[in-house]
Amino acid sequence: MSAHAQAQNPQPPKKSxxxxxxxxxxLIFIILAVAYGVWWYLVLRHYQETDDAYxxxxxxxxxxxxxxxxxxxxxxxxxxxxxxDVLVTLDAxxxxxxFEKAKTQLASSVRQTRQLIINNKQxxxxxxxxxxxxxxxxxxxxxxxxxxxxxxIGREELQHSRDAVASAQAQLDVxxxxxxxxxxxxxxxxxxxxxxxQQAATEVRNAWLALxxxxxxxxxxxxxSRRAVQVGAQIGTTSSLMAIVPSTNLWVDANFKExxxxxxxxxxxxxxxxxxxxxxxxxxxxxxGLDMGTGSAFSLLPAQNATGNWIKVVQxxxxxxxxxxxxxxxxxxxxxxxxxxxxxxxxxxxxxLANQQRQNAAYTSDAREIKLDPVNKLINDxxxxxxx
Numbered sequence: 597m598s599a600h601a602q603a604q605n606p607q608p609p610k611k612s613x614x615x616x617x618x619x620x621x622x623l624i625f626i627i628l629a630v631a632y633g634v635w636w637y638l639v640l641r642h643y644q645e646t647d648d649a650y651x652x653x654x655x656x657x658x659x660x661x662x663x664x665x666x667x668x669x670x671x672x673x674x675x676x677x678x679x680x681d682v683l684v685t686l687d688a689x690x691x692x693x694x695f696e697k698a699k700t701q702l703a704s705s706v707r708q709t710r711q712l713i714i715n716n717k718q719x720x721x722x723x724x725x726x727x728x729x730x731x732x733x734x735x736x737x738x739x740x741x742x743x744x745x746x747x748x749i750g751r752e753e754l755q756h757s758r759d760a761v762a763s764a765q766a767q768l769d770v771x772x773x774x775x776x777x778x779x780x781x782x783x784x785x786x787x788x789x790x791x792x793x794q795q796a797a798t799e800v801r802n803a804w805l806a807l808x809x810x811x812x813x814x815x816x817x818x819x820x821s822r823r824a825v826q827v828g829a830q831i832g833t834t835s836s837l838m839a840i841v842p843s844t845n846l847w848v849d850a851n852f853k854e855x856x857x858x859x860x861x862x863x864x865x866x867x868x869x870x871x872x873x874x875x876x877x878x879x880x881x882x883x884x885g886l887d888m889g890t891g892s893a894f895s896l897l898p899a900q901n902a903t904g905n906w907i908k909v910v911q912x913x914x915x916x917x918x919x920x921x922x923x924x925x926x927x928x929x930x931x932x933x934x935x936x937x938x939x940x941x942x943x944x945x946x947x948x949l950a951n952q953q954r955q956n957a958a959y960t961s962d963a964r965e966i967k968l969d970p971v972n973k974l975i976n977d978x979x980x981x982x983x984x
Contacts, residue, residue, distance in 0.1 A: 642942035644860065648912060649850035649937040651870070651929045654959065656816050656840040658683060661809045661964075662691070663832045666825055675820045677840065680963045684825055684837060686810040691803070698796070698803040699978060705796035706982040709787060723771045730764035733757070788979050797975045804971040815961040818842035843928055845959075846919055848881065850937040851891065851912040860886065860939060861946030866917050869936040870929060877927045880920045883939060885950055887914040915939070 664686030671683055787793060818840045825837040848868055852860070866881035890911040892899055917937055919929075 642859075643938050643940055644852060644856040645936070645938040646850055646852050646856070647934070647936045648852075649848050649868075649917075649935045651846055651931055651933040651935060652849045653846040653931045654816070654842055655821070655931070656818070656842070658812065658814070658837045658840060659835060660684070660686065660812055660831050660833055660837065662686070662806050664688075664690070664810060664830075666827055666829045666831060669823075669825055669827055671820045671823070671838070673820055673823050677814045677818065677820060679814060679817045679961060681814045682811050683814050683820075684812040686812070686831075688807060688810040691807040691810055695800070695803040695807050698800040699974075702793070702796040702800050702975065702978050703982045705792045706787065706979050707984075709790045709793050710983050713787065719771065723768065725771075727768055730761070730768050733760040733764040787983050788976075793979065797979075800975055800978075801968060801971050804974075805966060808966050812837070813963055814840055815963045816840050816842050841931060844921060844924060846924060846929055846931070847884075848917040848919065848935055848937060850915045850917055850935075850939075852915055852939075854890070854911045854913060857886065857913055857915065859941040859944055860915065861941070861944050861948060862886075862950060863946035864939055864941055864943055866937055866939045868917060868919065871934045871936075872929070873927055877923075879923050879927075881917040881937070883915060883946075884918045885916045886948065887916070889913075 666684055667687050668685035669683075670681075670685070671677055677683065788797075819842075821839045821841050823838040825831065825835075831837065850866075860883065862883055862885060864883045866883060868879040868881045869875060870877065870879070890913050892911060917939075
C-alpha cells in the first residue's frame, strides 16, 4: 500500500480508543446514577429539609402588679438581668401611707374587740346582780303574802312587792339578752381569731404587699428587650413595660410543606444550621411536636377559599424542633434568626401527636412570690401591743 493510501484511511486504533473512552464515561455516569439512586432510596428519601425555619423563644412581658408613678428604671435594652433583679421602682408614698393607715385600723380593731371581751365579763356580773335583786324581791313578796292575807299590811304594799318581782325579772331578762348579744359578737374565740381583727389584718397584708410591689422585679434570667417604660410615667396594671428574653430554652419553628410531614414523628432527630454561624456550627435537634394548624389557618385574617376564584396553595405546618442546651450555651442564638432544618424520618416509632399529659409545669418562677412571714410577725406584734 502506498503512502498516499495510508494517509486517506485513518488508523483503526484511534477510533477504538475514542469509543472505549465514551463507553467508560457512560458506564461511570450509569454507576453514579445507580449509586445515587441507591443512596437516595436508602438514605436521602428519609430526610426532609426546609429553610422556612426560624428561632423562637419565650418573651416574658413585664407588667406592674400595682399602679403608680415611675421613679427609677434600672435597666435598658440588651442588658442582662438575673431572676429577682429590680427592673423598675415606683413612687411608694401612697402605698406607704395606705400601709400606715391599715396598721392603725388593725390596732383600733384589736382594742374595740378587746372591749367586747371585757364587756362580756361585765354583762356576766350584771346578770348576777340582777339575779340577786330578783331573789330578794321574791323573798320580800313571800314574806308579805301571809301578812296581806291576814290583813296586817295594806293591799297596795303587797302589790308593790309583786311589781318589784316583775321589775327585777324584767331587768334580769334584759341583762341576759345583753350578754347573749355581746356573746354573739365574740363567740368565745381568741382575740386574733375575731372576724374584725382578721379583716383588719388582711388589710394590713394587702397594703404591705402593695408596698412591696412598688419594686418590679424580673421573673426570669435573660436579656432586656423592647423597653417602653420611662421615668415619670404613670403606669397601670395593664401597661407593658419591657420584655425579658431568656437565652436558654430556645427552639426552632420549622414550617414544612404538607407534602413533607407524612412520615414525621415526635422524637425524630434533626440537624439545624443557622445563617448567623453558617455550616461551621450544626445544632442537634429533636422533633417535640407538630402544630395543630397551618400558619394560614391561625392567621389574623384566614383565607376564605369558598369565595371568588380559588387557586390551590401548598400549606406549611409548623414543626417544633428542640435544640441542645449545651450547644446553645456555646453558640447563642437570637429569636427570629433564619435556620436550615433537616429532619431524619427513618425512625417512625414515635407518635404523630402527643398522647401524654405534662406532669410538671413547663415554666416556673417564684421571683414575684412575696413571703408573708415579715408582715405576719408585724400583725402579731400589733395585736400583742393593743390587747391589754
